[in-house]
Structure formats: C-alpha cells, structure tokens
Amino acid sequence: xxxxxxxxxxxxxxxxxxxxxxxxxxxxxxxxxxxxxxxxxxxxxxxxxxxxxxxxxxxxxxxxxxxxxxxxxxxxxxxxxxxxxxxxxxxxxxxxxxxxxxxxxxxxxxxxxxxxxxxxxxxxxxxxxxxxxxxxxxxxxxxxxxxxxxxxxxxxxxxxxxxxxxxxxxxxxxxxxxxxxxxxxxxxxxxxxxxxxxxxxxxxxxxxxxxxxxxxxxx
Numbered sequence: 001x002x003x004x005x006x007x008x009x010x011x012x013x014x015x016x017x018x019x020x021x022x023x024x025x026x027x028x029x030x031x032x033x034x035x036x037x038x039x040x041x042x043x044x045x046x047x048x049x050x051x052x053x054x055x056x057x058x059x060x061x062x063x064x065x066x067x068x069x070x071x072x073x074x075x076x077x078x079x080x081x082x083x084x085x086x087x088x089x090x091x092x093x094x095x096x097x098x099x100x101x102x103x104x105x106x107x108x109x110x111x112x113x114x115x116x117x118x119x120x121x122x123x124x125x126x127x128x129x130x131x132x133x134x135x136x137x138x139x140x141x142x143x144x145x146x147x148x149x150x151x152x153x154x155x156x157x158x159x160x161x162x163x164x165x166x167x168x169x170x171x172x173x174x175x176x177x178x179x180x181x182x183x184x185x186x187x188x189x190x191x192x193x194x195x196x197x198x199x200x201x202x203x204x205x206x207x208x209x210x211x212x213x214x215x216x217x218x219x
Contacts, residue, residue, distance in 0.1 A: 022123060028114055028171070028188035034100050035113040039079040039093035040174075044071075044109055052134065052146065056107035057179040062133075067146035071136055073174075080111060084141040087113045087170035103182045104175065112173040118165035121193035125162035127171075130154045130185035134176030140169055148176055153183030162188075 044053040047060060052071035054060035073080060081092025090113065097115075104110045116122075129135055134148025137160070145160055175184055 022121075022191035022193055025190060025192045026187070027116060027122065027125070027190050028186060030102060030185055030187075031099060032114060032186075033097040034115070035087075035090070035094045035096065036098055036100055037079060037083070037092065037094050037111040038104060038108070040076045040109040040111060042108055043075045043079075044073065045107075045178075052136065052148070053109060053176055054178045060178065062150040062178070064149035065147065067136070070138075070143035071146060071174075076109070083111065083113060084138060084172060087141070087172060088115075100184070100186075102184045104177070104184075106182060107177055107179055109177070110175045112171075112175070114171040114173075116165065116169045116171060116188075118167055118169060119192070120166065122165045122190040123193070125165065125188065125190040127160040127162055128156050128158070128185075128187045128189075129160070130157040130183070131175055132181055132183040133178055136174040136176070138172040139163075141172070148178075152181065153185060155185045155187065165190075 042056060045055050046053060047055055049061045049063060050065050051060075052065075052067055079093040081090040081094065083090040083092060083094070094113070100112050127137075129137070130153040132151070132153040134146070135158070136146040137144045139162060144162075145158070147158065171188070173186075175182075
C-alpha cells in the first residue's frame, strides 16, 4: 500500500511540475508589429541642453542624460492621442500594426505601441534596447525609463527587467533624435508558462482522485 501511494504521489507531483513549467521565448524584436506614429516631428524640442528633447542638429549639445521622471509630452498631445491611457485605440496619428522602421527622419521624434500577449504568464522578462539618440519607455502607461546619449545605436545598450505579466499589455516607446543619424533595435525575452494539454489535466485529476481514495482506505 505504501509503495502504491508513493507512486501515485510522484505521478501527481510530476504532472503539477509539468503544468507550471516554463520555456524561454522571444516575445518582441525588430521584426515585430506595432502601431507607429511619425507625426510628432520637432514639436517636443526645447532649447535646454539637458532637456529630454533638445534642439536640432546637435546645436544644444550631445550630453548623456538620464530622466527618472516622465518627459512632458503635452506639445504633442494631439498627434499622440490617448496612447498612454487607451493604447488599444489611441486616436491621434497612429498607423495600424506594422513593422517598425529602424531609422526615421533626423531631428524628429517618433512613438511606438507594442501589444504584448502574455497569455497564461510571462516571467523573467528582459527588455534590451539600442537607439540613436534617446529613448523613453512606458508599460501600460506607467513610465519606466528614459535616457539619451551621444553615439550610434547598438543592440543591448540598455537592458531593463520588466515585471511578470499575464494577459494583454502594452509597451509604449518614444524615440528621440537631435541630429546626425537615427537607429533602433529592440528585443524582449521571457520565460513563458506552458499550459498543459487537456489529456494531461485529465491525468492530473485521476492522480488526485487516486490519492484521495488511498487516504480513505487508510482511515
């Protein structure tokens, strides 16, 4: 009896582990589709050397600056619409889903909305970004990160850990340029929760039923 009970418990444990196991996966990269907005132009530009969106053609310098607080986007409110509060239907000047161009008009800003289908669950999310010159990132309208610096773009310039996700979420990005050239790279990886097949769930139910039956016999 003890041996049979151990075997059943081991089976249930194995099925439970399978039900909660995860696989590493690529969630987003430079070929992924997203909504795109190239209508911001230079509307956000200021004359501040350390401001998020400095004047064109490196006339305000090319300083490396981090921005712990979200930038003021009010000057582009009309074209951006409700992109941070209603990204599924933002209004403004957004395209439908398309591949996001890796370069754009020099001295202008552009914006992107990616939809992330997390399904049953994503864990260990790692967002890798490269940009020339600056980038600002939100997740579901919550500001995460912003920076700009001199030099070109390269994969892995910036790496952010994102929280675990389930269901549908939106990654919102503004790309900044103040002269010379533009460039952009993105990669989001995560561990995906593997949902068991119906047959596996049935076996799990049988295993649990077997454990219950053995317990009744021992009482």
